[in-house]
Amino acid sequence: MSNHNQKAVLVTGSSSGIGRACGMYLAERGYLVFAGVRKGEDADKLAGLGLKNLVPVCPLDMTKPEDITGAGRTIEEELSKRGIPGLYAVLNNAGGGFIAPLELMDIDKWRRETETRLVGPVALLQATLPLLRKGGGRVLWIQTPGLMPIAFDASIHACDFASNCLSRTLGQELKPWGIPSIQIRCGAISTPSVERSYRELAASMAQWSSAGLELYNEALRKTEKSFRAMDAGRSDPEMIARLVFRALGDRKPKRRYHAGAMSGVSAVMECLPHPLVDRIMEKR
Structure with a gap:
């Protein structure tokens, strides 16, 4: 059945947290949502929600080029089947991160994270920009206040x-077609990845050499204690979903939106000279 006026959105990393909240929120409000997930079990859980506008796209592992090109074909076919002219938005959300000092960081995990957060989104844009042009689309990036470095994070x-640079560069390059590149800057948000990061830290510390652990053990314990103290004040991911909904609906969207616990303070910190920010964070 043709629905020429319905707007379609691709959300990566939709299995949990912000991605899942955004996918459900948008689908419930009339958007056709292509919810990208890596695992079949996560696709089944999304399908089991009974939301007719929520279409799982699986597998979509942002580190695998074949998944990305396959997702592009799947989305194009589904849009054609539904009579929708193009893709209205891509929401780059996939990725997690982990706690570790650079000296002891697991390089394979780090490589996967950079591919998921940086290489994958560029490949995905290459696969979907023709559809975004047809749909009069926009590109959104879920980000933390990334210009504020935090030790072990x-x-x-x-x-x-790097994502900050990519999103702003994309905004310049796509200006001739009127496709905005929008940053959704998140403060402290309550997601399953928070508790997972503590479990992964404990597992990593058990594997590090005694010499390496001795160097950082005290500082890491203090960091974990500080992070856990912040956990009670984390915002619900639906707050970000509401912000994404607003960014999609604004006729003239801003280049940057922010929401969530501590996002305002972080926005101010980003405006300060970098040497001053470095001194503040070192004292912290």
């Missing part, structure tokens, strides 16, 4: 430094 924030 580089796997997240280093990617956000």
Whole structure:
């Protein structure tokens, strides 16, 4: 059945947390949502929600080129079947991150994170931009306040430094077609990845050499205690879903939106000179 006026959105990393919240929120409000997930069991769970506008796309592992090209073909075929002219938006959300000092960081995990957060989104854009042009679309990026480095959290924030550059560069390059590139800057959000990061830290510390662990053990314990103290104040991921809904609906969207616990403070920190921010974070 043709639905020429329905708007279609691709959301990566839809199995849990912000991605899942955004997919459900948008589908419930009339968007056709292509929810990208890596595992079949996660696709089954999304299908089991009974939301007619929520279409799981699986497998979509952002580190696998064949998944990305396959997802592009699947989306194009589904849009054609439904009589929708193009893709209205891509929401780059996939990725997680982990806690570790750079000296002891698992390089394979780090490589996967950079591919998921940086290489994969570029490949996905290459696969979907023709559809975005047809749909009068826009590109959204879920990010933390990435210009504020935090010790032992580089796997997240280093990617956000680079993602910040990618999103702003894309905005310049796509301006001739009127396709905005929008940053959704998230403060502290309550997602399953938070508790998972503590479990992974414990597993990593058990594997590090005694010499390496001795170097960082005290500082890491203090960091975990600080993070856990912040956990009670984390915002619900639906707050970000509402913000994404707003960014999709604004006729003239802003280049940057922010929401979530501590997002306002982080936005101010990003405006300060980098040497000053470095001194503040070192004292912290």
